Amino acid sequence: MQLLHSELPSHKANATSSDMTNKIDHPQLCQWLKLIADNRDKQAFTEVFSFFAPKIKGIAQGKLNSEALASEVVQDTMTNVWRKAHLFDDNKGAATTWVYTIMRNVTFDLLRKMKANKEDTLSDDIWPLAESEHTEDDVFSDHIQSRNLKGIIDTLPENQQQVVKGFYFLEMSQEQLAVHLNLPLGTIKSRLRLALGKLKLKLGEDHD
Amino acid sequence: MIKHHPKFSLLKSFVDGDLPASLAAGIAIHADMCPICQQKISQLTEQVAEASFEQDILIKTPVSESAHTLEAAQMSFDDIISEITASDDIAPAKVIAKEKLITFKGMQYSLPNALRNMELGRTAQIGKLSRARVNLGEGEIHTNLLHIGPGGSIPEHTHKGFELTLLLAGTFADEQGEYVAGDFIMLDKRHQHQPATEHGCLCYTVANDALHFTQGINKLLNPIGAFIY
Numbered sequence: 001m002q003l004l005h006s007e008l009p010s011h012k013a014n015a016t017s018s019d020m021t022n023k024i025d026h027p028q029l030c031q032w033l034k035l036i037a038d039n040r041d042k043q044a045f046t047e048v049f050s051f052f053a054p055k056i057k058g059i060a061q062g063k064l065n066s067e068a069l070a071s072e073v074v075q076d077t078m079t080n081v082w083r084k085a086h087l088f089d090d091n092k093g094a095a096t097t098w099v100y101t102i103m104r105n106v107t108f109d110l111l112r113k114m115k116a117n118k119e120d121t122l123s124d125d126i127w128p129l130a131e132s133e134h135t136e137d138d139v140f141s142d143h144i145q146s147r148n149l150k151g152i153i154d155t156l157p158e159n160q161q162q163v164v165k166g167f168y169f170l171e172m173s174q175e176q177l178a179v180h181l182n183l184p185l186g187t188i189k190s191r192l193r194l195a196l197g198k199l200k201l202k203l204g205e206d207h208d
Numbered sequence: 209m210i211k212h213h214p215k216f217s218l219l220k221s222f223v224d225g226d227l228p229a230s231l232a233a234g235i236a237i238h239a240d241m242c243p244i245c246q247q248k249i250s251q252l253t254e255q256v257a258e259a260s261f262e263q264d265i266l267i268k269t270p271v272s273e274s275a276h277t278l279e280a281a282q283m284s285f286d287d288i289i290s291e292i293t294a295s296d297d298i299a300p301a302k303v304i305a306k307e308k309l310i311t312f313k314g315m316q317y318s319l320p321n322a323l324r325n326m327e328l329g330r331t332a333q334i335g336k337l338s339r340a341r342v343n344l345g346e347g348e349i350h351t352n353l354l355h356i357g358p359g360g361s362i363p364e365h366t367h368k369g370f371e372l373t374l375l376l377a378g379t380f381a382d383e384q385g386e387y388v389a390g391d392f393i394m395l396d397k398r399h400q401h402q403p404a405t406e407h408g409c410l411c412y413t414v415a416n417d418a419l420h421f422t423q424g425i426n427k428l429l430n431p432i433g434a435f436i437y
């Protein structure tokens with residue numbers, strides 16, 4: 001159901017209207033972000049901060065009507081810039097677009113916390129940051145594994161697949177599965193044990 | 209082929225971050241399935257970002273305080289920079305989140321990314337209709353996953369507010385024609401519709417008021433409106 005975000009136009013190919021003549025020095029912003037990413041360069045961060053922070057504060061204040069909240073947006077947005085600079089990829093879009101996305105997402109989650117009284121942070125699911133691609137070797141995590149896992153689970157016999165999927169992806173208990181599939185609990189347990197044995201073999205012993 | 213897209217003003221509000229989570233998620237799901245809107249959103253985001261940061265925005269402060277406030281703001285900016293850069297932690301690369309599945313009437317569906325971290329209520333059923341509430345806490349705006357089993361339909365109704373139906377899987381048809389996965393159907397109170405599905409379908413629905421049924425016996429079924437939306 002999902003398309004990869006491959007249609008993002010490059011900012012060069014998609015230059016904005018002519019009356020915005022290069023007021024923003026994009027190559028400079030990219031260079032600073034790279035310095036932050038490669039060297040944790042505080043001077044470069046100060047430059048980026050000086051460029052964005054006052055503007056972010058103005059925008060956020062207009063939206064949230066509160067100086068304190070606007071400062072929170074500045075702080076959260078710029079913290080993300082510092083922590084995520086290595087994920088910025090200038091082939092995926094302009095630095096301004098990247099920072100804007102972070103700022104918009106931070107503001108959205110903050111407003112939601114106030115209005116809907118919800119602590120969920122949905123913004124990164126709704127507006128994912130365009131980030132550099134990482135090969136699976138770069139990122140070793142359970143989440144990546146779960147994608148592999150899915151492929152491997154599909155090779156199991158149907159009756160074992162049902163149990164494994166229910167248990168791991170739907171997070172049903174073995175008792176719930178027994179009721180749901182109308183099978184004795186013992187059958188569920190043995191199918192799960194069999195399936196896990198096979199999965200371990202295919203994934204290697206270090207994944208439990 | 210997807211024929212129904214969000215109109216421009218909705219895309220703009222989406223990019224600005226001004227929509228409630230329910231509608232923003234609807235647009236994100238549509239854009240994931242629709243390269244045309246994906247492209248529009250990308251371009252719009254780039255333009256809005258450029259415009260946001262190209263000029264100095266003056267923070268309005270009373271004239272008498274401005275010098276003092278500016279100085280204070282400057283100092284606090286320096287503090288924030290030191291505070292942020294004091295930590296060398298970097299964010300981990302984006303991880304591909306675990307796929308989340310949902311089952312209606314024995315049919316299993318993968319939830320769109322935008323809904324992955326939303327809280328879902330239990331599934332309730334009336335006849336061929338099953339629905340799970342998406343608990344977003346948005347007051348009168350109600351969001352649901354609505355499954356219509358094969359051969360099922362929703363009795364003809366009008367709507368007092370707005371009603372978004374985003375088809376996630378399967379197809380359905382109403383007086384206007386056939387709809388496919390990805391179609392983004394926004395109705396307001398002027399419209400009537402009676403979606404019916406031959407093979408079953410799953411929809412993401414957002415509405416800000418209960419349905420109003422318009423046809424004879426179906427008026428008796430009005431409680432169904434509260435059930436669906």
Ligand SMILES: [Zn+2]
Pocket residue numbers: 210212213214238239242244245246
């Ligand atoms: Zn579209």
